[in-house]
Every structure is written in C-alpha cells, then in structure tokens.
Amino acid sequence: xxxxxxxxxxxxxxxSACTDGTAGSRVAAIRAALRRAPAPVRLADGTRISDCLAxxxxxxxxxxxxxxxxxxxxxxxxxxxxxxxxxxxxxVVGAVHRGVTRSQVDGELExxxxxxxxxxxxxxxxxxxxxxxGRANG
Numbered sequence: 001x002x003x004x005x006x007x008x009x010x011x012x013x014x015x016s017a018c019t020d021g022t023a024g025s026r027v028a029a030i031r032a033a034l035r036r037a038p039a040p041v042r043l044a045d046g047t048r049i050s051d052c053l054a055x056x057x058x059x060x061x062x063x064x065x066x067x068x069x070x071x072x073x074x075x076x077x078x079x080x081x082x083x084x085x086x087x088x089x090x091x092v093v094g095a096v097h098r099g100v101t102r103s104q105v106d107g108e109l110e111x112x113x114x115x116x117x118x119x120x121x122x123x124x125x126x127x128x129x130x131x132x133x134g135r136a137n138g
Contacts (some may be wrong), residue, residue: 094134
C-alpha cells in the first residue's frame with residue numbers, strides 16, 4: 001500500500017475555505033491571511049493556499065479557485081510595489097507552484113499566474129523571499 005497525499009478516487013472537491021462565499025470574500029480572506037507571510041499562511045480553517053488546488057481537475061471547483069488566485073495575483077501585482085506587497089505576491093506565486101506540483105492540476109493556472117509578474121518584481125529580494133516561503137509552506 002502506498003501512502004501519499006490524501007486524495008480519494010473520483011472528484012474530490014477543493015477545501016470549502018477556497019470555494020465558500022463570494023469570490024471577493026475569498027480573495028479578502030487570503031489577503032488578510034497573507035499578513036502572516038513569510039510565516040506559514042493559513043486560511044481560517046487551517047487550509048494552505050496550495051491546498052485550494054487539491055481538488056480533482058474535473059470537480060468543478062478548479063475554475064473558481066483558479067480565477068480567485070489569478071484575481072488575487074493581479075491585485076497584488078497591480079498595487080503598491082513595496083517590500084510587503086512584493087513579499088505577499090511572491091508567497092502567492094510560490095504557493096500556486098506548490099499546489100500545482102502536489103496536485104493533478106495542469107500547468108495552465110501556473111502559467112497564467114507567472115504571466116502577471118514582471119521581471120522587476122520577480123528579481124526583488126522581497127518577492128524571492130515570499131516565493132521561497134510559499135513553495136515551502138504555502
């Protein structure tokens with residue numbers, strides 16, 4: 001018997017913290033949780049950002065989760081570019097990479113998220129610190 005992730009067969013839904021409520025309320029919840037970055041960021045029920053991508057691709061939740069994470073990334077990338085916002089942006093990007101790597105999700109969301117980041121943002125020390133933390137704990 002192989003022990004690995006907690007996936008089941010069939011269509012596992014994404015965690016409810018990633019899908020319940022409006023898209024705006026979910027984005028706001030993640031933005032609030034990101035204040036803890038670079039420490040591990042968890043949603044109210046303990047869900048990691050990367051766990052939002054844990055549902056099966058055909059569960060119906062992935063599109064909503066992807067849109068939420070893309071909206072969050074666009075807001076962070078399009079806002080004030082101080083060290084704090086760059087750290088949070090990096091954390092989200094790292095968490096998405098972690099989620100895609102650990103799930104059965106194809107790389108389209110990852111590619112779209114990466115497109116939102118400018119070269120200058122990706123080279124900043126704050127972004128890189130956040131991305132490392134997101135990949136490790138996101």
